[in-house]
Amino acid sequence: MAYKLADEVYIVDHQDSPILYAPFDGVVARITPEMAREFEAARVDGTLPSRETIATLNSLGLVVPSDRPERALRGAWDESFKPVGVVYMVTAACNLRCTYCYADAGDYPVNLYNRQMALDAAKFVIDNAHEAGGDTAYLNFHGGGEPTLDLELIQTVVEWGRDYASTTYGDGIHVNASMVTNGLVSKSKAEWIASNIDSVQVSHDGPEPVHDLQRPTVRGGKSYSRVREVIQEFQSRVPDLMIKATISRATVARMPEIARYMCESFELDRFHFGPVLGTGRGRSVIFGEPDPIDFVRYYYQAQAIADEYGKTIVVSGALSTFPNVRRTFCGVTDPNFSLTSDGHISSCYEIMYDDDLRAPHAYYGRYDRESRSFVVDGNRIAKLRLHDVNAISKCKDCFAKWQCAGDCQARWYNSQTGDLETGADVRCEINRTLIRDRLLEIVSVS
Ligand code: SF4
Ligand code: SF4
Incomplete structure (x- = not known):
């Protein structure tokens, strides 16, 4: 042989x-x-x-x-389209002006989300979940801007979806609702969210000086106190609550302090710390991407502090996957069924504006108002399914590829030109360093 x-x-x-x-x-x-x-x-x-x-x-x-x-893991050519979850890109409006916002929230015109389309999408995924023999359909409410600025849409869709599922399928289909928020919400909105949403991610950058430095309100005011209160209102009421702190060049050295603050302020076991993504306002010189070596160094200090409290700081999808393998970082290859306010279907939550030069890489269909159906390009869908870590040349010989899986695809393309980025970036350096350290730990090489 x-x-x-x-x-x-x-x-x-x-x-x-x-x-x-x-x-x-x-x-x-x-x-x-x-x-x-x-x-x-x-x-x-x-x-x-x-x-x-x-x-x-x-x-x-x-x-x-x-x-x-x-x-190698590879996707298969498959043109079928029966999503069991929808991502509503609710609004481009935002009540904050975060210094590093990847989506330039607040800088785009605001279109009111098409209500009929929103309900038709909920019905579509609930029916698909039933047809597939599943027990859950997913309604996710996401950015561009701050979703709670149109909470009325979220309330309408969640209440209608749950009512439709129970009237049509009895107890057969659970409608799981999730959302992201910046936490700057009124008492009555926070109360509704705590009572109705299964999973919430709140963005909160740390102690008052850090948070207010990076996350000012639209008029330049402070958001810290209200955001902290809202998280405390959500604790023990939202079944799956997550806090995400964004780490910029200006705050990277404060990661240990941010970790201690999180551990002492909130009754959660895990906190997510993510480096700024260098798109949109994240190209800022002061608040842009942190130096990767600094990020890893301060992460280890932050985790050592979290260890004192028996808690975890999550910084990298690649690290949390290790040692399991995967070919894609997120649902972008499923593809995600993300609906923009004016009816485009995008595979990526970040690519949602028609003038985004990355749109041709992510858009694959649209809502047809007349037939009230979702018209998709099967050829595009099949291509998106194959568009995983195998598709990018810079990942070809990277030892971290089967854990990192190419990381977030939104950064594969330059948001100003739409061109494929070929070099390693900050997130590559962070992912590779963390995986290398884990391998060294296994073979005990110091
Ligand atoms: S590619 Fe990145 S921004 Fe797009 S949906 Fe996946 S994780 Fe989100
Ligand atoms: S670390 Fe960079 S090069 Fe390596 S797999 Fe991830 S995205 Fe690709």
């Missing part, structure tokens, strides 16, 4: 102790620099490694029969 080197094997550089990492075979091993060089040569141009290297690879189970099937 003929043999070959296993595919999906990576060499992770680390000083003079490289690591061999085969995520699909569950292998992490310390190797010599010479062995790493031989392995790379074998992979690039088929040069036969030395007997010693072959023996080591063999003992790790990485010399395999030449007819062993490819190990």
